[in-house]
Amino acid sequence: MFxxxxxxxxxxxxxxxxxxxxxxDRWRYYLxxxxxxxxxxxxxxxxxxxxxxxxxxxxxxxxxGLNILTGYCGQVSLGTGGFMAVGAYAAxxxxxxxxxxxxxxxxxxxxxxxxxxxxxxxxxxxxxxxFYLAVATLAAQFFLVxxxxxxxxxxxxxxxxxxxxxxxxxxxxxxxxxxxxxxxKYLFCLVLAFLLAWVARNLTRGRLGRSWMAIRxxxxxxxxxxxxxxxxxxxxxxVSSFFVGVGGALFFTVYLGAVEVGEAFGIQKSxxxxxxxxxxxxxxxxxxxxxxxxxxxxxxLLKNIMVGGFGWPTDxxxxxxxxxxxxxxxxxxxxxxxxLAALWRTAKEKLRLWPFPH
Amino acid sequence: xxFKTLATAAIASVMAASPVLADLVFPSLSYRTGPYAAGxxxxxxxxxxxxTLLNERDGGIGGIEVRVPECETAYNTEKGVECYESTKGxxxxxxxxxxxxxxxQLIPKVSEDKIPLxxxxxxxxxxxxxxxxxxxxxxxxxxxxxxxHAVNHVLDLNDGDISGKKIALVxxxxxxxxxxxxxxxxxxxxxxxxFTPVAVDHPGQEQKxxxxxxxxxxxxxxxxxxWGVMNQVAVQEAANIRYPMENFIGIWWSxxxxxxxxxxxxxxxxxxxxxxxxxxxxxxFDDIQEHVVDKGLAAGAGDQIxxxxxxxxxxxxxxAAEAARKAQEIHGTAEITxxxxxxxxxxxEITEARMGELGMPNFGPSFNVTCDxxxxxxxxxxxxxxxxxxxxxxxxxxxxxxxxxxxxxxxEDSGAYAxxxxxxxxxxx
Numbered sequence: 001m002f003x004x005x006x007x008x009x010x011x012x013x014x015x016x017x018x019x020x021x022x023x024x025d026r027w028r029y030y031l032x033x034x035x036x037x038x039x040x041x042x043x044x045x046x047x048x049x050x051x052x053x054x055x056x057x058x059x060x061x062x063x064x065g066l067n068i069l070t071g072y073c074g075q076v077s078l079g080t081g082g083f084m085a086v087g088a089y090a091a092x093x094x095x096x097x098x099x100x101x102x103x104x105x106x107x108x109x110x111x112x113x114x115x116x117x118x119x120x121x122x123x124x125x126x127x128x129x130x131f132y133l134a135v136a137t138l139a140a141q142f143f144l145v146x147x148x149x150x151x152x153x154x155x156x157x158x159x160x161x162x163x164x165x166x167x168x169x170x171x172x173x174x175x176x177x178x179x180x181x182x183x184x185k186y187l188f189c190l191v192l193a194f195l196l197a198w199v200a201r202n203l204t205r206g207r208l209g210r211s212w213m214a215i216r217x218x219x220x221x222x223x224x225x226x227x228x229x230x231x232x233x234x235x236x237x238x239v240s241s242f243f244v245g246v247g248g249a250l251f252f253t254v255y256l257g258a259v260e261v262g263e264a265f266g267i268q269k270s271x272x273x274x275x276x277x278x279x280x281x282x283x284x285x286x287x288x289x290x291x292x293x294x295x296x297x298x299x300x301l302l303k304n305i306m307v308g309g310f311g312w313p314t315d316x317x318x319x320x321x322x323x324x325x326x327x328x329x330x331x332x333x334x335x336x337x338x339x340l341a342a343l344w345r346t347a348k349e350k351l352r353l354w355p356f357p358h
Numbered sequence: 359x360x361f362k363t364l365a366t367a368a369i370a371s372v373m374a375a376s377p378v379l380a381d382l383v384f385p386s387l388s389y390r391t392g393p394y395a396a397g398x399x400x401x402x403x404x405x406x407x408x409x410t411l412l413n414e415r416d417g418g419i420g421g422i423e424v425r426v427p428e429c430e431t432a433y434n435t436e437k438g439v440e441c442y443e444s445t446k447g448x449x450x451x452x453x454x455x456x457x458x459x460x461x462x463q464l465i466p467k468v469s470e471d472k473i474p475l476x477x478x479x480x481x482x483x484x485x486x487x488x489x490x491x492x493x494x495x496x497x498x499x500x501x502x503x504x505x506x507h508a509v510n511h512v513l514d515l516n517d518g519d520i521s522g523k524k525i526a527l528v529x530x531x532x533x534x535x536x537x538x539x540x541x542x543x544x545x546x547x548x549x550x551x552x553f554t555p556v557a558v559d560h561p562g563q564e565q566k567x568x569x570x571x572x573x574x575x576x577x578x579x580x581x582x583x584x585w586g587v588m589n590q591v592a593v594q595e596a597a598n599i600r601y602p603m604e605n606f607i608g609i610w611w612s613x614x615x616x617x618x619x620x621x622x623x624x625x626x627x628x629x630x631x632x633x634x635x636x637x638x639x640x641x642x643f644d645d646i647q648e649h650v651v652d653k654g655l656a657a658g659a660g661d662q663i664x665x666x667x668x669x670x671x672x673x674x675x676x677x678a679a680e681a682a683r684k685a686q687e688i689h690g691t692a693e694i695t696x697x698x699x700x701x702x703x704x705x706x707e708i709t710e711a712r713m714g715e716l717g718m719p720n721f722g723p724s725f726n727v728t729c730d731x732x733x734x735x736x737x738x739x740x741x742x743x744x745x746x747x748x749x750x751x752x753x754x755x756x757x758x759x760x761x762x763x764x765x766x767x768x769x770e771d772s773g774a775y776a777x778x779x780x781x782x783x784x785x786x787x
Contacts, residue, residue, distance in 0.1 A: 047447070051440040149531060159540050159771055160482070160533035162462050166778060178466035256435060258462045260533050262560050263435060300440065303430075314430035315390030315399075315658075 049182035063288035065243025071282035073236035074216030079137035081269035082144030084248030091249035103168035110249030118241020164258035281341025290340035381425040385445040392432040393561035394586035404671025406657035414649040420692040458534035484771035486733025489783035497734030499633040505538035506759035507738040521550030526577035531557040562588025569595040589617035603627035634722040638664030642717035729786035
């Protein structure tokens with residue numbers, strides 16, 4: 001009865017155009033944000049932060065980035081892992097070259113560098129589409145990983161080829177390095193995830209987002225009505241790569257602390273990001289969060305239930321994890337091919353009609 | 359978002375349910391799945407079985423039972439972090455991740471959390487410098503020792519002169535595989551051999567082009583820094599191009615039964631380095647049969663006993679148990695903390711007599727660890743495979759490595775680490 005537009009009068013255009021037009025939705029959103037910012041940090045254990053929430057937030061940023069490119073603009077990319085690596089290595093080079101620069105700007109600059117690289121690899125998208133573009137971005141993935149493995153300058157000539165993040169802090173609280181407290185790392189990622197999600201949501205509602213969607217739905221028609229495909233596609237590549245680059249920079253600096261490119265940013269990361277947006281829902285910001293949650297949290301949850309709860313041997317649990325996760329993906333995709341976001345939408349529709357469904 | 363809160367609640371309840379016992383906890387970050395499982399399973403089995411033996415036969419260490427919670431990493435650094443975080447609150451005394459990638463992750467973390475890390479024959483080689491790496495140990499031997507052992511073996515075969523010879527290194531293109539390159543470059547300058555590194559990308563199932571290069575360049579010797587499925591493929595490829603097996607030398611992680619069995623007869627003669635003895639001809643295996651296997655307590659499928667990597671797990675567990683015993687002795691309490699464990703590891707002395715008492719006479723070299731040397735003496739030997747008998751056998755004594763070259767490199771690399779992280783090396787006197 002409470003999930004209604006009725007009675008919620010909008011008196012300004014701004015109020016009419018807001019993201020959450022239904023007041024219940026809006027309050028739920030404020031609640032989630034409030035809990036995430038104010039309550040969670042108080043009860044955060046190191047395990048919850050490092051194994052669950054931080055990877056979830058970082059993967060959410062990456063999934064939003066890929067969703068902008070694939071979900072909103074319709075350009076399939078398999079280069080996500082490579083672009084994450086660009087963000088991570090850019091952050092590493094910047095943070096070691098300018099030790100006094102605040103880590104916040106390091107991460108943002110990592111994203112900017114990735115956006116430029118993404119723009120470069122986005123150029124083929126002007127000529128090729130679909131599977132062929134996927135293969136072209138796959139080349140980016142392999143090339144970038146090879147580059148960071150091959151050219152010693154990128155890892156400052158360290159003997160092992162590993163890069164490791166030195167300690168950096170924000171307002172006096174360390175957010176990278178081993179001494180960083182779980183809450184400060186979590187809040188740092190949360191602020192970035194929140195800001196970027198907010199930006200992404202508003203971008204996709206504006207002129208730029210509409211031009212992306214026009215290209216996605218039918219590029220020739222879009223061109224005829226005056227959407228410039230060059231600008232739309234390249235801006236999608238740049239914005240998407242920026243998000244992925246920020247995610248990659250956080251992945252390295254805050255989450256792992258030390259990475260080696262082949263293992264941390266290999267092709268499996270590209271697939272993981274793609275699975276997230278497919279399961280979560282293409283063309284949905286909420287879907288990016290839901291997909292990241294599904295892919296990141298499920299294995300940890302299953303592991304804790306099977307090994308911690310039932311005391312099963314770890315190898316059997318690991319194999320069951322694959323089976324259950326795979327099974328769930330199939331079930332979800334059969335039940336709702338458009339992902340968790342579509343399920344959520346259906347639920348909202350139902351709520352709206354309740355208690356008088358037709 | 360709703361899903362997240364649900365998952366959070368579920369995980370929190372599961373975490374809260376696990377009881378905290380006053381045991382000696384040695385978490386085993388094992389990998390029984392993934393492309394490196396063939397190496398991870400026997401090591402984890404050996405590690406667990408030795409502690410089970412101590413519990414069953416002696417009632418633990420110093421009267422306190424040992425608990426070995428296992429956590430599956432699949433050789434993956436993210437899962438490794440998850441495992442570390444999930445087990446460290448349990449009173450973990452020592453970590454042995456059996457992965458160089460995970461080791462690099464854990465070095466700063468353990469130094470912060472003050473839990474010792476033992477990377478036996480892997481990990482960051484310069485951790486041998488105890489002045490910089492207070493919480494990290496890599497005794498009894500490290501990669502750079504291994505590189506030097508391999509060169510020494512080649513020197514022995516050539517009466518001490520290998521100038522002008524060609525040596526290729528087939529390596530896993532990761533932090534692990536890149537470790538020996540610096541040392542081999544130094545040694546190549548010193549002894550005048552020509553050195554060619556040949557990279558193989560993870561996981562190493564495809565090595566045709568690398569072996570084509572070797573076939574074309576015909577190096578006199580090939581060294582290998584491989585792990586998991588990469589080893590089997592390399593041995594098979596070497597057999598395919600009819601490379602003389604006795605000139606093919608693997609590091610200790612490339613010398614288990616799993617690596618040579620797939621190539622059957624053609625693998626005969628393949629050599630690998632080792633820092634402990636091979637086979638199951640030691641009294642301790644009778645005890646394992648009696649107290650562990652016969653009681654149905656063997657870890658895993660129980661079919662790995664006596665294999666090279668099982669023995670390595672056993673050896674790792676033995677060294678950990680001895681260090682714990684030493685710690686109990688130093689601090690006069692049976693319930694040791696990770697800090698005490700570290701003191702025990704730093705004061706560890708493994709003598710011939712002690713190894714005999716443990717039922718492992720001549721299983722490994724005798725050595726001791728000191729405050730400034732966390733790497734031990736770096737003794738190693740060469741083992742060779744015989745497909746007809748299906749056995750590895752030692753073909754050399756445990757010999758020293760080129761300390762002059764290696765110590766200079768360790769000094770340099772650990773100095774770089776200290777500078778990067780603003781560490782002041784401790785004073786060891």
